[in-house]
Amino acid sequence: MxxxxxxxxxxxxxxxxxxxxxxxxxxxxxxxxxxxxxxxxxxxxxxxxxxxxxxxxxxxxxxxxxxxxxxxxxxxxxxxxxxxxxxxxxxxxxxxxxxxxxxxxxxxxxxxxxxxxxxxxxxxxxxxxxxxxxxxxxxxxxxxxxxxxxxxxxxxxxxxxxxxxxxxxxxxxxLPAFPMDGGRILRAWFATRMPYVEATRRAAGIGKLFAILMGVLGIMGSPFLILIAFFVYIAATDEERSTAIVVPLEGVKVRDIMSVDLKTVSPQMPLPEIMNLM
Incomplete structure (x- = not known):
């Protein structure tokens, strides 16, 4: 549900x-x-x-x-x-x-x-x-x-x-706490000066720093701020990781990574010989 x-x-x-x-x-x-x-x-x-x-x-x-x-x-x-x-x-x-x-x-x-x-x-x-x-x-x-x-x-x-x-x-x-709005503006600014993945990494690092600061302030008197800090830290980490995986694969086709050197074996071939082919 x-x-x-x-x-x-x-x-x-x-x-x-x-x-x-x-x-x-x-x-x-x-x-x-x-x-x-x-x-x-x-x-x-x-x-x-x-x-x-x-x-x-x-x-x-x-x-x-x-x-x-x-x-x-x-x-x-x-x-x-x-x-x-x-x-x-x-x-x-x-x-x-x-x-x-x-x-x-x-x-x-x-x-x-x-x-x-x-x-x-x-x-x-x-x-x-x-x-x-x-x-x-x-x-x-x-x-x-x-x-x-x-x-x-x-x-x-x-x-x-x-x-x-x-x-x-x-x-x-x-606030430049990625992935909040200010953090996305910061990443956009970084992205005009460096590759997108690196821009995301830097913005996420600053976002996680802000999350830690918000958490410290929350401990001093605002439990709700602690929850926001936790959310910002996790979200910044997740987006940094997903960007590092997805962006390098953009434009890559299956034929670029598939194996074209196919080997065939007969049903009677011994298993040790098959393992040597791998």
């Missing part, structure tokens, strides 16, 4: 949810329902208190409603991030098999990743660009909401929190 199920299609791309996604939705909702951090923001000469998190929202029913709405909207933003990658890939003729939302985020499954550095860089930067646009848009809308409704209103808090997190996601994804 598949561990992911399809919930729909966007532009012909199947959108799938992994079972772990059903776990992270309530976890994110609970986390943001129990925290509040206030920012003093000057909007057109007047200072407003904009809250990050929903712990200060009353009554409790409204707090939980907005927390779960935020959690769902956040992962819609993650899906849009992956669609950003996918739409650019489709412009280059690359088929997108599906987009799957996991506990760690989204993954666009493509038939192939282009070897052209410029194409790979544009595909990689598309996702963080979408997150940045969403983040900036939500922040600006939160300013407008604060002017009209007040900084402490739940809608203002929702917009500010969603915008803030999307901007963080943009910055985080642009």
């Amino acid at each position: 598949s561990s992911a199920f399809q919930i729909g299609r966007i532009a012909g791309i199947p959108i799938r949810l992994h079972i772990t996604f059903l776990v992270i939705i309530p976890i994110v909702a609970i986390a943001f329902a129990t925290i509040t951090q206030t920012f003093h923001v000057n909007i057109f000469g007047e200072v407003y208190d904009l809250s990050y998190g929903f712990n200060a929202v009353e009554p409790p029913m409204v707090r939980w409603l907005y927390s779960f709405a935020f959690s769902i909207l956040l992962f819609i933003c993650v899906a849009l991030h992956e669609l950003g990658h996918s739409f650019v890939a489709m412009r280059y003729g690359i088929k997108i098999r599906s987009i799957t939302l996991y506990i760690f985020g989204g993954v666009a499954s493509m038939e192939d990743i282009p070897r052209n550095p410029s194409m790979e860089a544009r595909m990689a930067v598309a996702g963080p660009s979408v997150s940045g646009i969403i983040g900036l848009g939500c922040v600006l809308l939160s300013f407008q909401s604060a002017l009209l409704l007040g900084g402490s209103q739940p809608l203002t808090t929702l917009l500010w929190t969603l915008g803030f997190i999307n901007i963080i996601l943009m910055v985080f994804n642009l």
Whole structure:
């Protein structure tokens, strides 16, 4: 039985949810329902208190409603991030098999990743660009909401929190931690200066270093960061290994490696003589 199920299609791309996604939705909702951090923001000469998190929202029913709405909207933003990658890939003729939302985020499954550095860089930067646009848009809308409704209103808090997190996601994804988006941009840059396999090896090495640093920071206070570090390290290792195997074989035909010196033996030939022919 598949561990992911399809919930729909966007532009012909199947959108799938992994079972772990059903776990992270309530976890994110609970986390943001129990925290509040206030920012003093000057909007057109007047200072407003904009809250990050929903712990200060009353009554409790409204707090939980907005927390779960935020959690769902956040992962819609993650899906849009992956669609950003996918739409650019489709412009280059690359088929997108599906987009799957996991506990760690989204993954666009493509038939192939282009070897052209410029194409790979544009595909990689598309996702963080979408997150940045969403983040900036939500922040600006939160300013407008604060002017009209007040900084402490739940809608203002929702917009500010969603915008803030999307901007963080943009910055985080642009870290040069291969195979994250920033790491793919780094590999594309390396690939303009050296063979593709070597570019992947260097980018993966830097990615694994970032994974170790994230793991250390996670030990100091964020178990979730440890899980992300583990995922990045394993993914970087796997892609480095697969690239080292696949790329040298591109363009190689069966006739290039098959044996053409065929030997025949009779059924009566002794086994030791057959072994000498091998």
